[in-house]
Amino acid sequence: MRKNQLGITRMNLEHLKTFHVVASLGSFTEAAKALYMTQPAVSQQIQGIEHALRNPLFDRSKRQIRLTAKGKILFSYTQKLFGIFREIENVFSDLNHLLTGELTIAASAVMGNYFLSSFIAEFYKKYPLISIRLEMGDSAYVTHLVEEGLADVALSRHVRNLKHCKQKLLIKEPYICVCGPSSPLAALKRPLSAKEFAENYLVMRQKGSRMRSKLEEWFKSVGVYEFLSTPVIEVN
Incomplete structure (x- = not known):
């Protein structure tokens, strides 16, 4: 166990990456180009891994290099390893560029009190790193906030003569009159x-x-x- 542990510690992540690229491309020359390295440097790193694992990883007896049986085993692990790295990069790319920030929503009283709460709750479950700020007032006020760049979006009735923002109809609702049962x-x-x-x-x-x-x-x-x-x- 001690010998294996010593051998594994002699491999670093860059060497594993070099092995992974060579195995993926099937060529030391192409791997050197992809990694912006010299071909001797690539060969040296592969030899270092082979020495650490005490097993040849590539069959170099023919013009085209091929993975040995031990090389295929290591390649199966590097595929998983660098697949996880790509997944981490994708997740944090989304967090940094698409899914984080601050959203200011302006809403009239009815929209803010009765409609938005459930939508904001659902939005927060999907995008927990976006900070939401809610401004409320009458329709003229909330649309003014959008026009002045103080809010990203407003939910209100239609307001005439807006110059710097567009309005889109989401829903039409009838006016309903109510009275008490004793009326x-x-x-x-x-x-x-x-x-x-x-x-x-x-x-x-x-x-x-x-x-x-x-x-x-x-x-x-x-x-x-x-x-x-x-x-x-x-x-x-």
Whole structure:
């Protein structure tokens, strides 16, 4: 055991790499070119490994070198060894160039509170080394962050007159009106007319918000102007 251990310690990684390249290419000359070494240097390293293992690794009796039986055994191990090295390089190349960094997401309140949490959790499982920063505000604010380069992406309603970023429609959702079970409206058990709806006391988003503007446009389009003077509770 001591002799084998001494023999193995005399092999270093560079010598094993040289053996692996020679075995892969089947040529000392081509291996020297691939490794940017002289052919005598390649031969010397191979001889060193053979001396350490006390076994010939290549059959040099013919014009084309071939692995001996012992050489094939060593080659099977170097294939695994350098395969692991390539895998390590690929993994860290991804980590360094594609999968690390910081992502700033800006989102309106509904998107940030109700939609993004589950997506961020899934994203973090796949890319644990990416730091995520979430900024929240109304649609005008979050899209402004993207325009100013302060956020990478924003999730919000469509905003007009953006000059420095593009918008892509992801989903359309209907506006839904709700009332409490004790409300007289719930007892009707039928659709409301636009006029009936407009005459009720409503809880609405603030004036100037997308939802408020859309409803005002819709009421005007159906000729119901009572909505504009109906008492409203405004919430941000």
